[in-house]
Each structure stands twice: as C-alpha cells, then as structure tokens.
Amino acid sequence: MNRRDALHMTALGAIAAAGGYGLGRPRAGNDNHPEAEAHGAPAREARLAGPDRAEILMLVYPRFTALDLVGPQHVFSLLGPEYRTRLVWKDTAEVISDTGIPFRPTQTFDETTESPEVLFVPGGTDGTLAVMEDPEVLGFLASRGAKARYVTSVCTGSLVLAAAGLLLDRRATTHWLAMESLASFGVQSVRERVVIDGNRITGAGVTAGIDFAVTLAATLKDDAYARGIQLMMEYDPAPPFGTVTPESADPKIVGMLRAMVVEFNRNVEAVAGRQATAKPSVDPRAED
Amino acid sequence: MNRRDALHMTALGAIAAAGGYGLGRPRAGNDNHPEAEAHGAPAREARLAGPDRAEILMLVYPRFTALDLVGPQHVFSLLGPEYRTRLVWKDTAEVISDTGIPFRPTQTFDETTESPEVLFVPGGTDGTLAVMEDPEVLGFLASRGAKARYVTSVCTGSLVLAAAGLLLDRRATTHWLAMESLASFGVQSVRERVVIDGNRITGAGVTAGIDFAVTLAATLKDDAYARGIQLMMEYDPAPPFGTVTPESADPKIVGMLRAMVVEFNRNVEAVAGRQATAKPSVDPRAED
Numbered sequence: 352m353n354r355r356d357a358l359h360m361t362a363l364g365a366i367a368a369a370g371g372y373g374l375g376r377p378r379a380g381n382d383n384h385p386e387a388e389a390h391g392a393p394a395r396e397a398r399l400a401g402p403d404r405a406e407i408l409m410l411v412y413p414r415f416t417a418l419d420l421v422g423p424q425h426v427f428s429l430l431g432p433e434y435r436t437r438l439v440w441k442d443t444a445e446v447i448s449d450t451g452i453p454f455r456p457t458q459t460f461d462e463t464t465e466s467p468e469v470l471f472v473p474g475g476t477d478g479t480l481a482v483m484e485d486p487e488v489l490g491f492l493a494s495r496g497a498k499a500r501y502v503t504s505v506c507t508g509s510l511v512l513a514a515a516g517l518l519l520d521r522r523a524t525t526h527w528l529a530m531e532s533l534a535s536f537g538v539q540s541v542r543e544r545v546v547i548d549g550n551r552i553t554g555a556g557v558t559a560g561i562d563f564a565v566t567l568a569a570t571l572k573d574d575a576y577a578r579g580i581q582l583m584m585e586y587d588p589a590p591p592f593g594t595v596t597p598e599s600a601d602p603k604i605v606g607m608l609r610a611m612v613v614e615f616n617r618n619v620e621a622v623a624g625r626q627a628t629a630k631p632s633v634d635p636r637a638e639d
Numbered sequence: 640m641n642r643r644d645a646l647h648m649t650a651l652g653a654i655a656a657a658g659g660y661g662l663g664r665p666r667a668g669n670d671n672h673p674e675a676e677a678h679g680a681p682a683r684e685a686r687l688a689g690p691d692r693a694e695i696l697m698l699v700y701p702r703f704t705a706l707d708l709v710g711p712q713h714v715f716s717l718l719g720p721e722y723r724t725r726l727v728w729k730d731t732a733e734v735i736s737d738t739g740i741p742f743r744p745t746q747t748f749d750e751t752t753e754s755p756e757v758l759f760v761p762g763g764t765d766g767t768l769a770v771m772e773d774p775e776v777l778g779f780l781a782s783r784g785a786k787a788r789y790v791t792s793v794c795t796g797s798l799v800l801a802a803a804g805l806l807l808d809r810r811a812t813t814h815w816l817a818m819e820s821l822a823s824f825g826v827q828s829v830r831e832r833v834v835i836d837g838n839r840i841t842g843a844g845v846t847a848g849i850d851f852a853v854t855l856a857a858t859l860k861d862d863a864y865a866r867g868i869q870l871m872m873e874y875d876p877a878p879p880f881g882t883v884t885p886e887s888a889d890p891k892i893v894g895m896l897r898a899m900v901v902e903f904n905r906n907v908e909a910v911a912g913r914q915a916t917a918k919p920s921v922d923p924r925a926e927d
Binding site: 416417418421422424425428436438445449450451452453454455457506526527544545555556557558559561562565566569574575577578579581582583584585586587588589590591592594595596597600604605608 | 704705706709710712713716724726733737738739740741742743745794814815832833843844845846847849850853854857862863865866867869870871872873874875876877878879880882883884885888892893896
C-alpha cells in the first residue's frame with residue numbers, strides 16, 4: 352500500500368468510526384441527557400472520553416433556521432471520534448426552529464469549553480434579531496469566539512457574529528437578501544458561497560451550509576477526507592430548476608423577495624446603529 | 640399585470656405568508672406543545688385553523704438521519720399556510736438522531752390525520768433496521784400510505800416503505816450503498832437522484848432530500864413557485880470537491896465504504912427474507 356492509499360484508509364477509517372451514514376453508532380453530544388441512551392445512544396462507557404476531544408459549539412436559539420445548522424452538523428458528525436458537536440443555548444429547555452421543529456440544546460453556555468475548535472451560528476430572521484441584542488448571547492459568543500480555532504456562521508448567522516464584534520473589518524457573507532445589513536456592522540460583505548478570512552469562515556443562505564461545512568472539513572482534516580464525506584452524504588446535487596440566483600431569476604420575483612425583507616433589514620441596521628453609538632471605542636467607523 | 644406576473648405574485652406571496660426564510664412567523668406543527676408559544680411560536684389563535692390544511696406527516700424515530708428530514712421539512716415549510724408539517728412517532732418523547740440531535744415529535748401516530756397529503760420517511764442505519772421490523776410502525780405507514788396523496792422517502796427511508804409493503808414492484812431509489820438491499824424487497828431499485836413512480840416519490844442519499852423536496856414542491860404548487868423556493872433557500876450548490884460519485888471516486892475508497900455496510904445490508908436482506916416468508920400472499924415474488 353502506497354502513501355496515498357494509506358491516507359485514504361486513515362481518512363475513511365475515521366469516517367467509519369464516526370458512524371458513516373449512521374453506520375454503527377450515533378454521535379454523542381447528549382451527555383446532559385441520560386435518557387439519550389434509552390433512545391439508542393451508545394452506552395456512556397463506550398464513548399471516547401471527553402477532555403481530549405475537539406468541541407464544535409453550535410448555537411441554537413428560538414426561531415433559528417434548522418437547515419442552516421443540520422447540514423453542517425451532519426458533516427461535522429463525520430469528522431471522526433475526536434470531534435464532538437454540541438447544541439448550545441442558555442439552558443437546555445426546548446427551542447422551536449423557524450420552521451416549527453422542536454430541538455433540545457445539549458449543553459448550556461456555562462457548561463461549554465472555553466476554547467472550542469469551532470464556534471458556529473445559524474441564521475433566521477426575527478429570532479436572529481432577538482439574539483443580536485441579547486447581552487448574554489453576545490457575551491458568550493465574544494468570549495468563546497476570542498478563543499475558538501474557527502469562528503463560523505451560515506446565512507444570517509453572520510449578523511449575530513457581527514453584533515458580537517467578531518467580524519469587524521473582516522470579509523464575510525450572508526443570505527443574498529441581507530448583504531447590506533451585514534455591511535452596516537462594518538463588515539466587508541462579500542457575495543460568495545463560502546468566505547474565508549483568517550479563522551472566520553461564513554456561508555451564504557441556508558443550503559450554503561453544506562458547502563461551508565465540507566470546506567471546513569477539508570481544513571480540519573484533508574481534501575481526501577472531505578471528498579469521502581461528499582461521497583458518504585451523496586452530495587452530488589441536482590437542483591430541479593438548475594441555477595436560480597438573484598441575477599438570473601425573474602426581476603419581479605427578486606423585487607418581491609426584497610420587499611419582504613425591508614423591515615427585517617431596517618431592524619438589523621437599527622441594531623448596528625445602536626451598537627455603534629453604545630460602543631464607539633470598538634467600532635473602527637467611529638474613528639473616521 | 641399579465642397572467643404570468645399574477646402567478647408569480649401568488650406564488651411568492653404564499654412564500655411570504657409561509658415565513659420566507661423565517662420572515663415573519665415560525666410554522667406551527669407544535670400543537671401538542673403549549674410551551675412552543677413561550678419559545679416564540681405564534682399564538683394559537685393567530686394560526687390558521689387545522690381541518691382544512693394539508694398534512695405532511697414526517698416520520699421520526701431513534702437514530703434517524705436528521706438531514707434526510709430537515710432538508711425536505713425546510714422546503715415544505717415554504718409551501719404556504721395551507722400546508723402543515725408534523726414530526727410523527729409513537730409518542731412525543733424525545734428521539735435522538737444518528738448524529739446526536741435531540742428532536743421532539745409533534746404528533747403521535749394516533750393523532751395523525753388518516754389521509755395525509757404527504758407521508759415521508761427519512762433514512763438511517765441501525766435505527767432504520769429497528770423500525771423495519773416494528774409492527775406498530777409498519778402498520779401506521781401501511782394505513783396512512785394507503786390514503787396518502789404522496790408516499791415518499793429519502794435515503795434508506797425507502798427500505799422502511801418497502802418493509803411496509805408500499806413499494807412492491809415500484810421504481811424507487813435509496814442511498815447508493817443500499818441499492819441491492821432495496822431490490823431484495825421486490826422493488827425496482829433505480830440509481831437516480833429522485834425517482835417518481837405514480838404517487839411514490841423517493842430520493843437518493845441524505846443531501847438528495849433537497850432535490851426530492853423541490854421536485855415535490857413543484858408538483859404540489861407549480862414550477863414558478865418551486866423556483867422561488869430555490870431562490871429563497873439560496874439553493875445554488877457548489878460542492879467544494881465538485882461531483883464525487885461512486886463511479887468517479889477512487890475505487891479503493893468506494894470499496895472501503897461498501898465493506899462498511901456489508902453487515903447492514905445483510906441484516907436488511909434478512910428482514911426482506913423473513914417478511915417474504917411470513918407474508919407470501921402480499922409478496923408477488925412468492926407467486927413466481
């Protein structure tokens with residue numbers, strides 16, 4: 352077996368250990384919930400011990416967009432047993448997504464590691480606005496973001512990172528309907544599917560989460576491993592209506608969608624304005 | 640305004656009403672959970688009344704693959720207020736997905752409508768095997784499937800539909816690693832991303848769920864509407880490593896992945912064998 356083969360064996364062996372497409376065992380991350388085992392999670396002693404595992408902290412909050420998070424979480428679950436994903440929130444009471452799915456956080460802010468491998472924030476709209484002005488959430492993100500190896504988001508999750516002061520002067524992206532709102536926080540708002548600026552990695556709207564996460568997986572492991580993940584999750588997309596973008600779509604439809612988010616964007620920009628006023632010392636625009 | 644414009648207005652107006660990319664209100668489906676409102680779900684009286692709405696029943700079960708379900712659920716949540724998605728299971732106790740996400744079912748089997756618009760089953764592996772031999776689950780699927788307008792699945796969810804007798808002699812698909820197992824139930828196993836045979840619509844592995852759901856959305860509404868959904872969820876995928884398929888990938892990696900699922904497939908085929916023996920009268924292969 353040559354070196355390249357050995358690399359592949361290692362890579363895919365780890366995918367197998369991680370559960371493949373569910374092959375084997377569910378990933379943990381439910382240590383706060385003993386009943387997880389009753390529902391099929393592996394016995395506690397069968398899991399790898401905690402302290403040596405890299406922690407991926409994924410924020411959940413009322414009315415977050417579930418697909419923004421579940422796409423990346425699936426990819427992360429294939430990274431191998433040395434990674435552990437957590438759904439984090441103030442407490443472990445159920446939160447309902449913006450499409451009506453009840454999720455339970457698996458770890459509270461207080462319980463999380465101070466130095467996560469990845470800090471991740473999903474998007475949403477009115478729920479996202481709420482966390483953008485919640486001091487407890489912003490404080491948590493700022494503290495973990497300062498020590499995280501990667502600070503990441505999908506869709507309008509980048510607005511929350513921006514509100515926490517984690518994207519100042521950085522290149523970053525968001526849903527195509529929120530590009531100007533992101534810029535209002537002093538972020539270099541870029542319309543690309545995945546944007547990497549140092550250890551800040553942001554994905555565009557909703558489905559871009561999968562592209563974001565495979566990109567991050569290649570960084571955390573290697574390209575061969577990430578290719579194995581694409582194959583395992585059968586990521587060979589075939590959008591039924593081909594490429595539909597704001598540039599190619601019917602301008603009337605694009606105009607209607609823009610009209611739908613006028614209020615949301617106005618509210619986001621108001622948050623940006625209030626924060627710039629409240630904290631001039633950390634906002635470089637105040638020094639102009 | 641011409642007729643085409645009017646169609647678009649109607650289509651996107653409904654997307655707006657449904658919440659856009661979370662714009663506005665979370666979808667309901669949480670009627671069993673009064674606490675949903677405390678976490679931001681709309682007030683009960685603000686929701687549309689129930690009986691006239693088309694019900695989309697999505698099976699959840701211990702160790703199901705979350706992304707198989709959450710991709711389609713996002714698409715369905717954009718269909719407009721005349722549709723309602725339910726996460727259905729035997730009871731409403733939490734179930735943990737195969738990647739470790741705790742979900743709460745929103746409706747029990749007994750509470751579901753007898754005539755759903757859509758019946759949907761996500762995949763998994765060992766959890767999927769368990770429900771394939773669970774008489775309560777199979778009975779529920781058979782009864783609702785007989786009256787559903789569309790009977791659908793993603794990934795190895797089609798194995799469960801097959802075990803419930805809902806895919807006999809039908810063209811259907813599944814994860815590329817489970818094609819032969821699907822055929823062992825007397826199904827015409829086809830390697831396509833989305834397969835439509837009458838009112839049976841099945842999607843391939845994991846990420847194919849989004850393509851499946853956009854296809855179904857176009858059937859339930861129209862092409863213009865489904866295009867609007869693609870635009871709203873920014874479904875313009877860009878796989879970081881391009882097209883990676885079992886045909887194009889390194890044969891060594893493909894071989895390793897196949898080796899990983901030998902036991903799973905053997906177990907599935909054993910279920911198919913037992914069911915063929917137990918119920919010869921409903922299995923056309925027994926008449927050969």
